[in-house]
Amino acid sequence: MGTVRIVTDSSCDLSITEADQAGIIVVPLTIRFGDEEFVDRAELDPTTFYAKMAASDTLPETAAPSPGAFEEAFRAMAADGATSVLCINLSLGLSATGQSAQAAADAMADELDVRVIDSHSITCGLGSIVLRGADAAASGMAADDVEALVRDLGDRTHVFGVLDTLENLKKGGRVGGAKALVGSMLSIKPLLDLSSGVVEEAGRQRTRKRALQWLADKLGEYENVENVAVAHGDAPDHEAFLEMLSATVPRDQIRVGKIGPVIGTHGGPRVMGMSFTVID
Numbered sequence: 001m002g003t004v005r006i007v008t009d010s011s012c013d014l015s016i017t018e019a020d021q022a023g024i025i026v027v028p029l030t031i032r033f034g035d036e037e038f039v040d041r042a043e044l045d046p047t048t049f050y051a052k053m054a055a056s057d058t059l060p061e062t063a064a065p066s067p068g069a070f071e072e073a074f075r076a077m078a079a080d081g082a083t084s085v086l087c088i089n090l091s092l093g094l095s096a097t098g099q100s101a102q103a104a105a106d107a108m109a110d111e112l113d114v115r116v117i118d119s120h121s122i123t124c125g126l127g128s129i130v131l132r133g134a135d136a137a138a139s140g141m142a143a144d145d146v147e148a149l150v151r152d153l154g155d156r157t158h159v160f161g162v163l164d165t166l167e168n169l170k171k172g173g174r175v176g177g178a179k180a181l182v183g184s185m186l187s188i189k190p191l192l193d194l195s196s197g198v199v200e201e202a203g204r205q206r207t208r209k210r211a212l213q214w215l216a217d218k219l220g221e222y223e224n225v226e227n228v229a230v231a232h233g234d235a236p237d238h239e240a241f242l243e244m245l246s247a248t249v250p251r252d253q254i255r256v257g258k259i260g261p262v263i264g265t266h267g268g269p270r271v272m273g274m275s276f277t278v279i280d
Helices: 016-022 044-053 067-079 097-107 123-138 143-156 165-170 179-185 208-220 237-246 259-269
Strands: 006-009 025-027 030-033 034-038 062-063 086-089 113-118 156-161 190-195 199-203 227-231 254-259 272-278
Touching: 006 030, 006 067, 006 097, 006 123, 016 025, 016 123, 025 067, 030 044, 030 259, 044 259, 062 259, 067 086, 067 097, 086 123, 086 143, 097 113, 113 179, 123 143, 123 156, 123 227, 123 254, 123 272, 143 272, 156 208, 165 259, 179 272, 190 208, 199 208, 208 237, 208 272, 227 237, 237 272
Parallel strands: 006 025, 006 086, 086 113, 227 254
Antiparallel strands: 030 034, 030 062, 156 190, 156 272, 190 199, 227 272
């Protein structure tokens, strides 16, 4: 039986420490502010990113890693003794990152068993799936079984979010030209459901407190959950939100992280995300 290792991309929003401890290689996307380009994680941390985005009149852009970046990660795993690599990426419905990984896997088909998996998830949802996959691989589970586990987790993992501001949509020209519409929408807190791997509006609330309560109530609708995680875009009230969730899940069982530039570009500052896996 061979050694299975895990690769993912930087939309997973795992901290560098979390990834290193689990033996995961995180392939970074790049972020562009006009003519300036930054490698996610290596050259741009979340706090610096949000400050830079607030000072910019135009939205930054994200770009998928090149196939070569994934190939480099796969070769590093092989050099470290991996006989199979599972590359678990953010939803193909949201990014071409998985296609880039697949191109790299195809290029190495004769050298290494690389399996590219669409997580149908993003941010803390993807991070939770990746960590579980890494745990299973470290326990000696065979590649087929780790792959089956990861695909099953993808089907059962839910991701919900609350946008604090529509400023990013406005900067990106997504709100429309009607000033009245813009004025009325800027006070709205959109609720998002990303559980299917695409962005779907799940409702709207007039205040942030109500929006966060909606998120907490959503978790409470499910009887049996695990892998509960919260990720936020430098939100000052994330501890208050964790307190809301503690009515359903003990605080020490909730993994907490920051939403990095890849998702933060679209979600905006103070975005709040929550993910969990439903137990069958």
